[in-house]
Amino acid sequence: MQAAVVTPRARQWRAYAIEAKYESVRMLRAPAFAGPFLLLPAGLYLLFGVLLFGSEVAKDPKTALFIFMGFSIMGVMGPGLFGFGTIVATEREHGLLQLRRALPAPLAAWLLAMMLMSMLFVAMVMVSMAAVAPLGHLHLTAAHILALSVVCVLGSAPFCALGFLIGSAASAKSAPAFVNLLYLPMIYLSGILFPLPKSAEWIAHLSPAYHLDQLALAAIWAPNSGNPWLHVAVLAAITVAFTALAVRRIARQG
Amino acid sequence: MTNTKIAELAAVTKRFGNVLALDNFSLAVDPGELLALLGPNGAGKTTAISLLLGLARPDQGSARLFGLAPQSMAARRQIGVMLQEAALIPELRVAEQIELVAAYYPDPMPVARVLELTGTAPLSRRPYGKLSSGQKRQVQFAIALVGRPRLLFLDEPTVGLDVQSREFVWEALRRLIAEGCSILLTTHYMEEAEALADRVAVIAKGRLIATGTVDEMRALVVRKRITCRTTLRAEELLRWPDVQTVTTDQHGLQITASNTESVVRRLLAADEDLHGLEVASAGLAEAFTELTQEVR
Numbered sequence: 001m002q003a004a005v006v007t008p009r010a011r012q013w014r015a016y017a018i019e020a021k022y023e024s025v026r027m028l029r030a031p032a033f034a035g036p037f038l039l040l041p042a043g044l045y046l047l048f049g050v051l052l053f054g055s056e057v058a059k060d061p062k063t064a065l066f067i068f069m070g071f072s073i074m075g076v077m078g079p080g081l082f083g084f085g086t087i088v089a090t091e092r093e094h095g096l097l098q099l100r101r102a103l104p105a106p107l108a109a110w111l112l113a114m115m116l117m118s119m120l121f122v123a124m125v126m127v128s129m130a131a132v133a134p135l136g137h138l139h140l141t142a143a144h145i146l147a148l149s150v151v152c153v154l155g156s157a158p159f160c161a162l163g164f165l166i167g168s169a170a171s172a173k174s175a176p177a178f179v180n181l182l183y184l185p186m187i188y189l190s191g192i193l194f195p196l197p198k199s200a201e202w203i204a205h206l207s208p209a210y211h212l213d214q215l216a217l218a219a220i221w222a223p224n225s226g227n228p229w230l231h232v233a234v235l236a237a238i239t240v241a242f243t244a245l246a247v248r249r250i251a252r253q254g
Numbered sequence: 255m256t257n258t259k260i261a262e263l264a265a266v267t268k269r270f271g272n273v274l275a276l277d278n279f280s281l282a283v284d285p286g287e288l289l290a291l292l293g294p295n296g297a298g299k300t301t302a303i304s305l306l307l308g309l310a311r312p313d314q315g316s317a318r319l320f321g322l323a324p325q326s327m328a329a330r331r332q333i334g335v336m337l338q339e340a341a342l343i344p345e346l347r348v349a350e351q352i353e354l355v356a357a358y359y360p361d362p363m364p365v366a367r368v369l370e371l372t373g374t375a376p377l378s379r380r381p382y383g384k385l386s387s388g389q390k391r392q393v394q395f396a397i398a399l400v401g402r403p404r405l406l407f408l409d410e411p412t413v414g415l416d417v418q419s420r421e422f423v424w425e426a427l428r429r430l431i432a433e434g435c436s437i438l439l440t441t442h443y444m445e446e447a448e449a450l451a452d453r454v455a456v457i458a459k460g461r462l463i464a465t466g467t468v469d470e471m472r473a474l475v476v477r478k479r480i481t482c483r484t485t486l487r488a489e490e491l492l493r494w495p496d497v498q499t500v501t502t503d504q505h506g507l508q509i510t511a512s513n514t515e516s517v518v519r520r521l522l523a524a525d526e527d528l529h530g531l532e533v534a535s536a537g538l539a540e541a542f543t544e545l546t547q548e549v550r
Contacts, residue, residue, distance in 0.1 A: 018357040094341035104330040
């Protein structure tokens with residue numbers, strides 16, 4: 001009997017690194033996919049926070065921060081939800097995922113590579129938001145921007161998990177529709193862009209976007225509600241639960 | 255190397271809803287052999303491969319790869335795979351795609367060596383998505399080889415390839431076998447099985463109906479084929495004893511018969527002008543058709 005084949009740890013790391021490298025190469029070569037996620041949040045912020053309501057915002061720093069935060073969180077949600085949702089669904093449909101499962105490809109390397117790409121996009125979104133913030137009469141220090149970016153980059157994980165779950169179940173054609181079906185109501189019902197009526201505020205607690213919004217406010221010592229650690233726990237629980245469900249589905253059905 | 259089975263399906267049954275895809279089906283790949291799995295569409299070939307690859311689990315029976323569960327990483331690191339319907343990443347160039355898959359294996363071949371072995375070197379800088387379907391198959395073949403597998407799964411590897419590329423693949427497979435690699439191949443091309451296989455397993459309706467060497471398969475059906483040009487009519491010949499089928503093509507009449515000698519004698523007696531007479535053993539194609547028809 002031949003000795004068991006052992007992959008040295010270095011080689012495993014290499015597999016993870018190469019997977020991440022080619023995931024980013026792939027994204028760079030299909031820039032049309034990333035364009036909307038990168039441009040939309042800052043663009044919408046300029047439209048609403050500067051052009052349309054600029055004079056009101058100038059008088060009310062609380063509203064200025066609310067609008068800025070809302071579009072930032074919206075920017076955090078997009079790459080994970082749409083990226084994972086459409087890529088996983090497409091790879092499943094085209095048989096690429098099946099091949100990955102047959103090959104000794106570590107599923108975690110692929111997931112991590114996609115997650116890093118999403119986080120990179122989120123970081124770029126945060127850079128663009130920070131660049132336009134002063135136009136909305138918002139004065140954030142470098143420390144604020146850094147803290148905010150770290151929270152938002154890490155906080156994109158539950159949206160990646162949610163996109164992953166959709167991608168593991170939907171067809172390539174229906175995945176974007178399902179993501180939109182979730183994305184738009186989630187933005188509205190979490191109250192991050194428009195304040196919810198008092199009677200409906202409890203709905204926001206069901207949305208990861210709300211918890212991330214509050215956590216981001218806490219990160220820059222702005223007024224926020226709820227215990228930050230509770231928000232972290234909710235976001236982590238969503239990430240773990242949805243990832244586990246999606247992995248289970250993929251392992252069983254491909 | 256010991257006589258451990260490289261890959262083994264033991265009495266597996268697999269259902270998809272109401273469809274019984276595999277019915278108490280057993281199959282084993284021995285070290286260093288090329289086993290061709292033949293069967294009509296829907297016979298269960300791809301299901302059998304999926305079970306061995308761990309992509310699906312049997313309802314009953316067991317699937318083992320190198321004595322391990324097919325899902326285990328240790329088993330998967332020893333196989334190479336070319337599936338029938340597997341797209342690769344369209345944005346990646348051919349060499350990049352191969353490098354990515356190579357990274358999964360403990361001791362892969364250098365990318366340049368794989369490109370050379372599979373005749374894909376001229377494509378190395380082309381994006382996968384821009385290749386023709388035949389070129390894509392070649393790249394998928396390269397990906398199957400890159401990990402220096404001990405067992406190679408090839409599901410219809412030469413579909414869509416031109417004659418030259420097919421020869422190239424066959425040559426590469428012969429070399430791999432000579433180096434001790436085992437191969438499980440499914441194919442529709444009988445000539446492919448005849449050209450390459452040590453052993454053939456015929457599957458129909460989810461059941462293994464025959465297994466043996468190419469010659470043994472042919473011998474299972476005693477038919478021979480007679481070709482000739484004659485004025486005798488096909489309908490008349492069909493009424494003769496021992497004659498099983500009669501078809502007409504550009505070479506004249508094609509007759510399959512169990513007792514060739516008596517049919518030839520009677521043909522010559524009945525038509526003095528008969529010419530172009532040839533008698534040949536039925537090919538694997540005929541043997542295969544007959545075997546699978548019996549279970550229909």
